Amino acid sequence: MNKPSERIAKYLTRFTPGRVLDGDEDLFAGGIITSLSAIQLLAFVEREFQLTIDNEDLVRENFRTIHALSALVERKLASPPPVDEVLAAGTHAVASPRAPG
Amino acid sequence: MIELTPEQEEAQSRFRDFVDREVMPHADEYHRTQRLPPAAVKRLAELGYLGLTLPTAVGGGGGDVLTLGLLAEELGRGCSSLRSLLTVHGMVCHTLLRWGTSAQQRHWLPRLATGEVLGALALSEPEVGSDAKSITTTATASADGYVLRGTKKWITCGQIAELFLVFAQCEGQPAAFLVERQRAGLSTEPITDLLGVRASMVASVQLADCFVPKENLVGKLGFGISQIGATALDMGRYTVAWGCVGIAQACLDACILYTSERQQFGAALREHQLVRQMVTDMMTESTAARLLCVRAGRMREQRDPMAFAATAMAKYYASRAAMRAAGDAVQLHGANGCSSAHSVARYFGDAKIMEIIEGSTQIQQSTLAEYGYQEYGLLRSRAEQSRAARQQEPAQ
Numbered sequence: 165m166n167k168p169s170e171r172i173a174k175y176l177t178r179f180t181p182g183r184v185l186d187g188d189e190d191l192f193a194g195g196i197i198t199s200l201s202a203i204q205l206l207a208f209v210e211r212e213f214q215l216t217i218d219n220e221d222l223v224r225e226n227f228r229t230i231h232a233l234s235a236l237v238e239r240k241l242a243s244p245p246p247v248d249e250v251l252a253a254g255t256h257a258v259a260s261p262r263a264p265g
Numbered sequence: 266m267i268e269l270t271p272e273q274e275e276a277q278s279r280f281r282d283f284v285d286r287e288v289m290p291h292a293d294e295y296h297r298t299q300r301l302p303p304a305a306v307k308r309l310a311e312l313g314y315l316g317l318t319l320p321t322a323v324g325g326g327g328g329d330v331l332t333l334g335l336l337a338e339e340l341g342r343g344c345s346s347l348r349s350l351l352t353v354h355g356m357v358c359h360t361l362l363r364w365g366t367s368a369q370q371r372h373w374l375p376r377l378a379t380g381e382v383l384g385a386l387a388l389s390e391p392e393v394g395s396d397a398k399s400i401t402t403t404a405t406a407s408a409d410g411y412v413l414r415g416t417k418k419w420i421t422c423g424q425i426a427e428l429f430l431v432f433a434q435c436e437g438q439p440a441a442f443l444v445e446r447q448r449a450g451l452s453t454e455p456i457t458d459l460l461g462v463r464a465s466m467v468a469s470v471q472l473a474d475c476f477v478p479k480e481n482l483v484g485k486l487g488f489g490i491s492q493i494g495a496t497a498l499d500m501g502r503y504t505v506a507w508g509c510v511g512i513a514q515a516c517l518d519a520c521i522l523y524t525s526e527r528q529q530f531g532a533a534l535r536e537h538q539l540v541r542q543m544v545t546d547m548m549t550e551s552t553a554a555r556l557l558c559v560r561a562g563r564m565r566e567q568r569d570p571m572a573f574a575a576t577a578m579a580k581y582y583a584s585r586a587a588m589r590a591a592g593d594a595v596q597l598h599g600a601n602g603c604s605s606a607h608s609v610a611r612y613f614g615d616a617k618i619m620e621i622i623e624g625s626t627q628i629q630q631s632t633l634a635e636y637g638y639q640e641y642g643l644l645r646s647r648a649e650q651s652r653a654a655r656q657q658e659p660a661q
């Protein structure tokens with residue numbers, strides 16, 4: 165259970181009880197990705213794979229299937245974004261702060 | 266009651282002292298005059314409260330999520346209008362931090378962190394509230410930017426904000442734009458005589474052929490509501506929820522004082538059982554609301570996928586708890602509670618607003634259950650396992 169596609173598929177079963185999703189199944193057409201589940205899925209991917217989904221990644225095609233999302237994850241893991249000087253101190257200061265002190 | 270680090274305890278103590286000394290003495294006047302004096306806003310900025318959780322690299326405090334909640338509770342205890350400023354400014358800051366371009370972040374975050382620029386969220390319209398996807402404000406693409414047309418209403422701090430995060434439909438796709446106050450075509454008009462948060466400088470915002478350069482687009486076309494708006498509202502719910510805990514606490518504090526000193530039927534009000542019942546409910550519900558807020562804060566720190574749901578739940582419960590507490594507080598104060606001589610009348614109006622903004626009680630009631638139903642698959646498989654285990658047991 166190490167491949168991103170398997171981890172994503174396992175997570176998505178919460179939205180499709182009793183049914184294992186095919187990697188190429190259209191998540192939008194199937195109603196699996198809704199406004200609520202999209203936010204959860206994005207948060208899941210960021211935490212599970214320790215990465216940040218950027219503006220540039222916000223393309224419908226990246227989220228259309230498990231395979232497409234998995235490919236996005238693998239691309240991002242293979243080439244981490246350059247460290248931004250301005251925000252190096254904590255892009256996630258709000259979402260994921262360091263411990264106080 | 267809640268486990269805090271020494272730094273968080275120290276911060277909480279500072280916030281409490283600031284509110285007791287500098288906010289509580291003036292909050293009723295803010296309410297009466299329907300304005301936040303510039304000096305009050307400046308003081309929040311000086312103390313670093315407007316950029317509390319922004320990265321230190323942009324001049325923010327680098328603070329954590331729970332500390333932000335503690336600040337929102339204390340401000341909410343003192344003055345919901347001031348807490349509203351923290352909320353809408355924070356929504357713009359957080360959304361830019363999350364989805365802004367590098368250029369937008371570099372330009373705006375240092376100014377927002379220091380309070381040099383105040384931010385406000387411009388989503389609601391005269392005919393559009395909960396159904397955000399139906400906004401009618403339009404953005405028409407031009408050669409080098411967008412032209413915005415429409416009217417936004419009920420914009421908290423719309424009278425004083427210099428930077429608006431405006432939501433509009435661009436060729437049928439929801440989108441978000443940064444619009445500076447000085448842009449030609451943008452004008453604001455104060456909205457007064459509201460039931461609550463009367464000093465929160467609410468305004469309507471007119472966008473009459475208001476041009477913004479393409480660099481002012483936040484996020485991508487099509488994701489304006491589902492991601493950009495959702496990020497902002499989620500952040501807003503978090504500090505509103507904590508602010509509601511503050512309202513409930515203020516009600517409780519006022520009632521403890523009043524019912525200990527007010528005499529009726531030859532005894533202090535606190536000696537009457539029905540009075541005690543109200544105080545007990547206020548204590549219990551404000552405590553429960555606070556714990557839900559702490560839970561939401563911890564889940565946000567951990568980037569838990571269910572943090573969004575936990576935040577909505579905290580806002581749902583805390584706003585209703587604040588409303589019940591404020592209703593009972595007015596009741597316990599009797600005629601005094603209906604007058605401007607006691608702050609509980611202000612709390613009552615403020616609490617009702619909390620049940621409406623950032624996702625009304627009814628919206629939360631209809632959406633939160635969805636998260637519960639996401640457990641259906643897991644629950645069904647556990648039930649099947651139990652059934653199988655029972656069938657394998659030898660007959661007795």
